[in-house]
Amino acid sequence: MDVIRKVCFILILVALVSFMGGLASAEEKVAEEIATIEKVAEEAAEAAEKVAEEEANAEVNINTATAEELSTLEGIGEMKAASIIEFRDNHGHFTKIEDLKNVKGIGDKIFEKIKDQITVE
Numbered sequence: 067m068d069v070i071r072k073v074c075f076i077l078i079l080v081a082l083v084s085f086m087g088g089l090a091s092a093e094e095k096v097a098e099e100i101a102t103i104e105k106v107a108e109e110a111a112e113a114a115e116k117v118a119e120e121e122a123n124a125e126v127n128i129n130t131a132t133a134e135e136l137s138t139l140e141g142i143g144e145m146k147a148a149s150i151i152e153f154r155d156n157h158g159h160f161t162k163i164e165d166l167k168n169v170k171g172i173g174d175k176i177f178e179k180i181k182d183q184i185t186v187e
Contacts, residue, residue, distance in 0.1 A: 139180045159186070
């Protein structure tokens with residue numbers, strides 16, 4: 067009986083050592099996954115920052131812009147955006163950005179604020 071106990075004890079020890087080794091391996095895998103997740107999160111944050119920067123530097127095409135897009139321009143609210151679209155619909159596309167000053171309510175002051183943010187592509 068004593069031999070059986072020793073064999074069982076040894077088998078239990080072997081199983082425990084094997085189990086503990088498996089835990090260590092699992093812990094390493096979790097650490098690797100966390101590192102991967104952190105790297106992906108960092109890359110996503112960098113990509114989001116780049117997109118935000120590109121959007122901030124994007125020009126608004128006054129020949130195709132929606133009222134919402136026009137309203138992003140400094141000094142252009144809903145009413146002026148609607149006036150721009152109405153003018154465009156009635157007179158056709160703008161040929162140069164300066165033509166925007168022909169829209170009622172868009173004078174030199176507003177034009178100077180937005181001229182670097184608009185295009186007529």
